[in-house]
Amino acid sequence: MVSFAALLKNDIRLILRDWKACVLLLAAPLLFISFFTYALSPYLEKSSFIEPFPIALVDKENTTQTRMLIHQIEDIGIFSHVIVMDEEDALRYLADKEVGGVIIIPEDFTNSVAIGENRPVTVVGNGVMPLQAYIVKNTAQSAANLVTAAQGAINTIWHYDNKAGLSDSELDARFNEAVMDYMLTALARTAVFESVEAENGSSVTPAEYFTAALIVVFMMFAGMPGMKMLVSERAGGITARLAATPVRMWKVVLSKLLVSIMLLVIQFGIIILMTSRLFNNYWGAPVRDVLILFGAIILAVSAWSVFTASISPTPASADIIGNLGILLMAVLGGGIYPLTSMPESIRRISVLTINRWAMEGFMVLFSGSSVTDTGTHAMVLALMALILFAVSAFMIRFARRR
Secondary structure: OOOHHHHHHHHHHHHHHHHHHHHHHHHHHHHHHHHHHHHHHHHHHHOOOOEEEEEEEOOOOOOOOHHHHHHHHOOOEEEEEEEOOOOOHHHHHHHHOOEEEEEEOOOOHHHHHHHHOOOOOOEOOOOOOHHHHHHHHHHHHHHHHHHHHHHHEEEEEEHHHOOOOOOHHHEEEEEEEHHHHHHHHHHHHOOOOOOOOOOOHOOOOOOHHOOOOHHHHHHHOOOOHHHHHHHHHOOHHHHHHHHHOOHHHHHHHHHHHHHHHHHHHHHHHHHHHHHHHHOOOOOOHHHHHHHHHHHHHHHHHHHHHHHHHHHHHHHHHHHHHHHHHHHHHHOOOOOOOOHOOOOHHHHHHHOOOHHHHHHHHHHHHOOOOOOOOOOHHHHHHHHHHHHHHHHHHHHHHHHHOO
């Protein structure tokens, strides 16, 4: 124990020698959380990542019903304004990049919908504005789906009325009534889309979201100095000289891990204190859940640090492997960009990252939900840690034999 205490004391002294780096590791999370919250909160609170844009609309029918439909489109917030014009001018506006898309309503459109013929509405997107074109297309598709659903309801009513043995006159009356109730109501409703806000009890604020996303990133960075010391000692021959003494290798590694854990605990405490004061983050979850998740993250972060040290021959390579690995996991795990906006393939890969499970665990804590807990997240993180520790032990033994 005397030798281990001496190792630990020396490692603490070496870490504190570069006190500026320690201060940066402790202060950087708050700075980045503040910046991300200020800069990116509007994107989390909006339903779109693009500014409203104009579209052109050609109304070849020009009836009361189509004018009501145009009014509905004008009420859609993503469209800054709807310019009604003839087809030639609309296509010219599209070519001049003045509109994100063109919607062309054909002649006799309303009547065709009422009798089920469904004359197609033409949608032309702007090739140089792909996101805007995609929104225009999907808006038109949503409206078409609404009409199709109404027609399906009408057909269902007619089918069951026919099976029930209603007379032709009764079938016609019921059919006309259904058309009035469904089709014209669909075309004349006051809003195509409805906004529904989630209850505040289970939501998280932008500051809480970015705290959950970034806290694990900086915890991983805080775990790197100790392991870089281990690589430096190995590259400088200190580890080889220690091997000739009674000091075991596991004591050397454990000493570095304890130094890293000290930094992590201090960093986590500062984040809890400052985010609760500055951003009103919710830290009222059960202490047991917080400690279980924090302990699992420390275990996973420590395992990642040891793994990085085990495969890094030099301090420079440890910096490259460690930092690039942390940034890559931050991106894949949803720490930089929301996973919900990423491709399905990325979301599947993200389950292999520490960041994904740590971030989701913190989101559960911030949500204040009494239904879920962080047990699953902690177990997955612990499993990742065990795998990384096992691989690291194999790599260290293999390197010593060489």
